[in-house]
Amino acid sequence: MSSPLRLGIAGLGTVGIGVVKIVQKHAEMLARRSGREVAITAVSARDQMKNRDADLSSYRWETDAMAVATAEDVDVYVELIGGDNGIAKDSIEAALRAGKDVVTANKALLAVHGQDLAVLAEGLGRVIRFEAAVAGGIPVIKAVTESLAGNDVTRVMGVMNGTCNYILTRMESAGLPYEAVFEEARQLGYLEADPQLDVGGIDASHKLAILSSIAFGTQVDFDAVEIEGIERVSIDDIRRASDLGYRIKLLGVAQMTARGLEQRMSPCLVPADSPLGQLVGGTNMVVVEGDSVGQIVLRGAGAGEGPTASAVMSDIVEVARGVRMPVFGQPAASLTAAKPARTAVPAAYYLRLELQDKPGALAKIATVLGDAGISIDRMRQYGQHSDSSVPVLVVTHKTTPEAIDYAIETLPGTGVLVSDPVELRIEEV
Amino acid sequence: MSSPLRLGIAGLGTVGIGVVKIVQKHAEMLARRSGREVAITAVSARDQMKNRDADLSSYRWETDAMAVATAEDVDVYVELIGGDNGIAKDSIEAALRAGKDVVTANKALLAVHGQDLAVLAEGLGRVIRFEAAVAGGIPVIKAVTESLAGNDVTRVMGVMNGTCNYILTRMESAGLPYEAVFEEARQLGYLEADPQLDVGGIDASHKLAILSSIAFGTQVDFDAVEIEGIERVSIDDIRRASDLGYRIKLLGVAQMTARGLEQRMSPCLVPADSPLGQLVGGTNMVVVEGDSVGQIVLRGAGAGEGPTASAVMSDIVEVARGVRMPVFGQPAASLTAAKPARTAVPAAYYLRLELQDKPGALAKIATVLGDAGISIDRMRQYGQHSDSSVPVLVVTHKTTPEAIDYAIETLPGTGVLVSDPVELRIEEV
Structure with a gap:
């Protein structure tokens, strides 16, 4: 020995x-x-x-x-x-x-300075390993850099912040508003000292940026992640989504397109009966898609003493075994600087609109959506919400984020909305 | 380069x-x-x-x-x-x-001759890698030998034969009996030339024996797997299980106990809303539990050109990268010959009994179960099934396989059954 x-x-x-x-x-x-x-x-x-x-x-x-x-x-x-x-x-x-x-286990450091550190390490013939930086005990770094080495990875996505998933799950199960569950989470010690790291989606975005790098052979680029946290997710939307067969998750998605690398972290609707939709509480899940392997789903504890230490130990054992690998799975010098692309991959969208209860309101909405080139898959009008407003839910057919942006900007001009429209992407999983 | x-x-x-x-x-x-x-x-x-x-x-x-x-x-x-x-x-x-x-990718060979091959390879300083042998594109060999290297693995289980899962899923969704779906599967080319390898649970047991070895540091021992295939799973049981909130899966489970290593492959009930319960069609799933990491769930395609080739390629890339490891994750000479143990870990059980429709029948059944030390969690008596029989479902509290065996042997002696009792283990997942 x-x-x-x-x-x-x-x-x-x-x-x-x-x-x-x-x-x-x-x-x-x-x-x-x-x-x-x-x-x-x-x-x-x-x-x-x-x-x-x-x-x-x-x-x-x-x-x-x-x-x-x-x-x-x-x-x-x-x-x-x-x-x-x-x-x-x-x-x-x-x-x-x-x-x-x-x-x-330092996701923030790798997300921000990963490329420089990789260049330094490889120049010196040293390795840096960081399985624990992404999704705690789930062996996702190893899966992507090693198990999928023969694959052109097409998409990576995941629920990678247990605190956010806890909050969203608890809102649904207890029927409580965001603020109340946020306060619970704080008292339970689930939140980082700076809660924005969790609920603002930053921690999860650090992880997504690292995953993107190893999945697509690109230089880690945290600044290019389009980030939206869970603060604007309302209990109303959670309930309405559930009525429609969806759950809301803080979902990170990275995919390489002809226009560049899309990296987004945002609250999304996913089918309630999908593996991601089924994920409750603090558990994490990462989904990786490759041209040969198809879809791989990895699920486990994303944080905590045991799971995270388990991931750190796996790296230590690899070093002990003499395994030497470039930091991001291929030489740092060969990682490309991917062109960041704003989300352009089409998707279905969920829209929640609070309309004035008067004739013609719905027609005006439908006209705007039609003008935006958005076609409607499902629509539900609920009974009157208060004296003057009627909630209307729209699930669109696949459309572009640009079309949705146009609709969201144009809808208030109809004069029939009593509050700002809410839109959430329905990610195909 | x-x-x-x-x-x-x-x-x-x-x-x-x-x-x-x-x-x-x-x-x-x-x-x-x-x-x-x-x-x-x-x-x-x-x-x-x-x-x-x-x-x-x-x-x-x-x-x-x-x-x-x-x-x-x-x-x-x-x-x-x-x-x-x-x-x-x-x-x-x-x-x-x-x-x-x-x-x-040869699971049969490794399950039967793995130990000898490992001794040979290591003596010669060579490596044998076999990610593709277990669960196709799912990187489970790597997860257990490398990612969980810091864990005392406590249990491994999985649905690792896509054909069986297809048959069971299809029976439920189409309401068809086993024989009809088996014939469909044959015509679709889903079955091995010798279908017993699939439906008899042998293929899945080869995989389980390999997983056991790397999980517990034991010499691979295929002969010690208690194997039962899916041939006796009836559409009746699939329906009844579904009524109770369960699905039937051909589940392999390996766990180390004080009495020795339990390895079993058998149709089991799992909660319909668990990750294993949600698994439909040809997809595979492996669940690994370790003392630090907790529970890890891996899901993906268990067979097919792309997924299996992806796993083979991951091994090739590892060799190309210069990774050298003992065949089963630790030197073959240090693998212990585990004492095989018959299943003794307690579980809840599902029993389906067809009773004569006459007074006192249920009391006789309850007496036998009580004598066996089995307590009842739930019981359902259905309307009369045919002229003379009444189906009764029992879900027991946790009990030992021995107690169930005793009950199954004793129940016919009551004279109130019109057919042999059916028992299926409810695996805790």
Whole structure:
């Protein structure tokens, strides 16, 4: 058996401690599977005094992540600090320069600086692995870069923020408005310190940008993701969608088109009986489509100590086994700078309109949709909502986002709406 | 870039031709992802004259798989002949001895001779990869051996024979009896030449035995799988199960218990709204549970040219990338000979009984179940079925297979049954 693989771990939050626990609990199993012992040498975190759920006494404590990253007796630097800049980035760069391989769960950093880090690592002959950065315990990075290596990937999509899915699911099951469930989630500790990372769709978009890169061989481009969070999803829309056989999910979709790479993160309707529609609570799901494999669906816990630590460990074992791969599955220099494209792939859309209850209102709406070139698949008019308004739901046939934008801009001019129209894309899954 | 990886492909059926097509169509992409060119040097199949859906003119044709396996100009022997013995086995052994790595889709061979082949390969420093052997395009071998390397796997289960799932799904949707749908499937070409491989559960059990080995670090032991096919699943049971909120699936389950390794393949009830319950048609699903990762669900096409060739290609790219791993994820010498255990893990059971329509019949049944220590969760008595019989469904609380066996043996002695009792396990998913 080879010499031990020596880990230096920076960041001892939930995931870091989860990794420590696995290394301690499964030492013999890891050695058998890796072909060598996996040992922790040094650790660091902001607060040494904090009470942690693991015995760290046999590891050297460093007050500085930098010291862990560059320590003589560290082979793999495990970065679990987080953040798209600062010490996380600096320490990873230092580790690479000091000849260490890197394992990280840092989606924000990779989404923003992934290309530069890949160039640096590959120039130095080091690897960076990041299975835990996307969808927690679900092995989606490996699936796309390795299992689908023989495929031209045509589309990647997923529900990749458990907190948002929890909120949307709970709104539906409890019949509660967004604000109430948001507050519940906050009290349950489900939200990031900056909740916009979750409900604003940013965290999920970091993950989507990374997935796009490995799926399409493009330079990771987080800024090109069209992002919309779940804040404007109303309980009304959740109920109406459900009536029509749909569920609303914060869905990330990336697909390569003739016009460029579309990357969007937005609340979408998906069929209630589809795998994505069935996904409740904090679970994540990623769907990958390739020209040979067809559609692959991967489902599991997207966060939490065990699942995320499991993903980090899988990367560590790969390094221990001697697996060497370019960071994004092909040499960084060969990743293309994809032209970002605004969403143009046609889809059906859901429209909710609150109309004045007077003759001719519906005709005016229908005229605008017709002028926009939008044809109607289904329409439902409900009983009067309040003194003066009537809710009308429209499910369109497939149409372009441009046509929908035109309709949404034009509809208020009819003078028959009592509030702004709501539109949601119905993603084909 | 390194020298090309040269493939020799034996067996040019659907999968073999699928591999050829990918190599031809995606040459540049494969080179980028692999770090080297992937080239086909030699091919062989039974019938050179057969019209095939690919241009093979630039490859050397060998009349004998042996010649491909041992050719000087072959680095990887791709065995797609099939069969648990004969030329498939001989040629793989010859290839290993000639210093070739091996990629195969041959589940039968690995299920029966996997341990010996692993010992041989590892002794010679060669790798054997077999992603395509289990669940077609679903990357389950990689998920278990690599992504879950930090987990103590607690259970693996799956629907891994698309033909059986097609038959069961079609019986339900069309309301047709088994025999009629079996005949349909035969005419559609869905069945193996020996249909027992499919409907008898043997093919799926080959896959389960392989999964067990990599999940639990045990020597593959196909003979220890308790196998029951789908032949005795009646349209009556499918309907009744559906009434109760379940679907019937041919489900393989492997779990390590204190008594030994349980491996069973049998028609089971699963909740209709679970991922496994939702699976229709020829799609496959594998569920893996680990102590850290929790539950991972993988879904995709389990057969067919594209998906299976995709899996073969992923193995080829891994070899091209220089990935070297023990055949079953840890050295063959360290795989333990697991004690096979008959199913003892408790479960709820579904019982269908046809009773004589006379006073006291139900009491006699209830007495037998009580004597067996079985308590009843739900019971439904239906209207009279024919002149003399009344169908009664029982869903038990969790009980042991032994208790169920006792009840099934004892129930006929009550003299109130008009036909043999039917029992099906309700697997917790």
